[in-house]
Amino acid sequence: MSGYVLHRLLVAIPSLLIASFIVFALPRLLPGDVVQLMLEEHAYGRNLDELRTRLGLDRPIATQYVEWLGRVARGDLGESLWTGRPVLGELARRLPVSLELGLLAICFSIAVALPVGIIAAVRQDTVADYAARSAAILGLSVPGYWVATLVIVLPAIWWGWTPAAGFIDFRLNPWGHLAQFVLPAVILGVASAAVLMRMTRAMLLEVLRQDYVRTAWSKGLRERAVVLKHGLKNALIPVVTILGLHVAQVFGGTVIFETIFGLPGMGLFLFDAINQRDYPVIQGVNLLIVAIVVATNLLVDMVYAVIDPRIRYDGGR
């Protein structure tokens, strides 16, 4: 087990380094006229040279990267060009909002996808199966931001109801705080739910055709035991993989839903930063999200080892 964990950790390190280099390189891809534009539109510096210095574009690239990595390791993500405040502090304040939104969305998608996927597989080619599959394709096709727009616009037209403006703090109004996350989390979770459901169904169908499942049936086990104990347990590995990949996509989605619903999380932070060409912030958000994603993937690998002893024993190659 520890060998397996170590191997996974070692594989994650180069990915994280390369990803950090991509983040580091982002502002360096800027064409010169964009730096000029930043100077003219946002007055980020007195002249071109000063702005280049503040963006760190003025020295050899290798030294820059090592220095930058050193600063990042010490927790210094630079300051926002727009507000002048440290990026790290701002991220720390906004991360919980995005985490809450993302976790709720993922919980929702699992809560929907697993039962529906199991029913669709067990009752293959029945009305329930077709309904579930059609709903899944629909969930993949309808853009979430459109649904969110309709959810805000239509009730306002029909009943004159609008969601409360402004963010509700948990300490002031715990119930209202949670309530404001429900709609965005559900809409954000739909796409992941659709993918997870399809995966659960496909994998379970494959497993249910195996010999040991037939053995389980012929032993006279109840359907519940066959499907959940013998079937689902073996079908879960790819489902967990997809779930791990979707953590990243859910975090991407927070940009849209925090913008629409006015939730002050990382997504909105990134959106504003991109509008203002605030590169230290763009880098900071990207770096944090990559770290979260890599950590999640590691976690997923650990989960494999827990739910499937086979992986534990042969080192996970």
Next chain:
Amino acid sequence: MADDEKRPSASWARSSVIALGSSAAAAGRFCRRKPLGALGGLIVVGLIVIAVFADRIARYDYDETIAGARMNPPSARFWMGTDNLGRDMWSRVVFGARVSVTVGFGAVLVGTVLATLIGVTSGYFAGRYDAVVQRVVDAWQSFPFLIIILSLMAVLGPGILNVILALGVVGAAGASRVIRSATIAVTGNAYVEAARALGCGHLRILARYVLPNVAAPIIILATIGLGSAILAESALSFLGFGVPPPYPSWGGMLSGSGRSYMYQAPWMALWPGVAISLVVYGFNMLGDALRDVLDPRLRGASGRPVR
């Protein structure tokens, strides 16, 4: 066929007739076995026709302001109503198909070429080259789709060409993984070994033996990728980083200045969303059906949704 062209030989003509006949039969079989996939195909063909003939199908120009027609509800004259600037929504949705088709096919072309290049070489050459390339792909994939695209667009600036480039490059990472696994499976076959034993070069083996055998997953990935790319473009334009106005992108029509008017003119919020959903649904259904028919192994390996 023009007269001055060289006349094809009889056997060529016969074999092409047979090929045409058998592909028509295959299409017929596909429609019977996968009615929903055929419906998806129909939607896709409809989209392309509308995009190509947009200037004939639309009743007005996409940025033509019609005097005295601000926020008219749907009517015989304005099928989908008009927007806050008095522009015909139907015409804008029709021209919007052009943006979707251009960006969708452009991004998938860029993405597929890149993914094939990475996936096939990585799977074929294996070893240290594969290990290094895969770590880069890992890193590339650890950015959420939308985040890295938005960040790229911040660097590149809005514009249709930049959207195509960004979507293509970002979409390639995931697809290259699937192509790599397919390549590894093909490379292990005896006929590849035989070709090598006969003294074929790498380039020849890749072109003659590997590529044709990984074509099925590439086609499926591209079909599903088209839907994802169109969805992603609309999301980018919705956020204001995609195709700049006044050119009508479906996502852009749902965003920005229009949003505050949707309370008085809900049809402004309705039709572009319906168009996106329908088109993406079409590509997803078609891709699903193609996958079932061409390559059942890929079940469940569909593209990532962007919302």
